[in-house]
């Protein structure tokens with residue numbers, strides 16, 4: 708009787724271990740790159756303030772929903788989209804190294820003065 712009980716316990720343990728092993732198997736180590744999508748028109752970005760984490764790579768996507776050519780530039784970095792026409796989009800990967808506020812703006816002449824700017828707040 709005692710032996711039978713022991714066999715059941717051992718079988719249960721073996722099954723449990725097998726289950727745990729299956730669960731611990733890594734599904735995927737690749738993490739998806741977070742996308743931050745900005746739309747632009749005459750003359751603003753939507754959204755115009757976005758919070759990011761230092762050291763975390765994000766894909767900055769800019770979609771032109773206006774009638775003019777626009778781009779998206781991150782101040783103090785070399786990073787920007789191409790100047791794109793209506794209904795076009797462009798993107799780039801951005802990894803903010805340090806905490807702080809990075810201005811974004813459209814570099815087409817006059818657009819920033821008309822309000823085409825915003826902020827990336829890096830924590």
Ligand SMILES: [Cu+2]
Nearest residue numbers: 777813815818
């Ligand atoms: Cu513009």
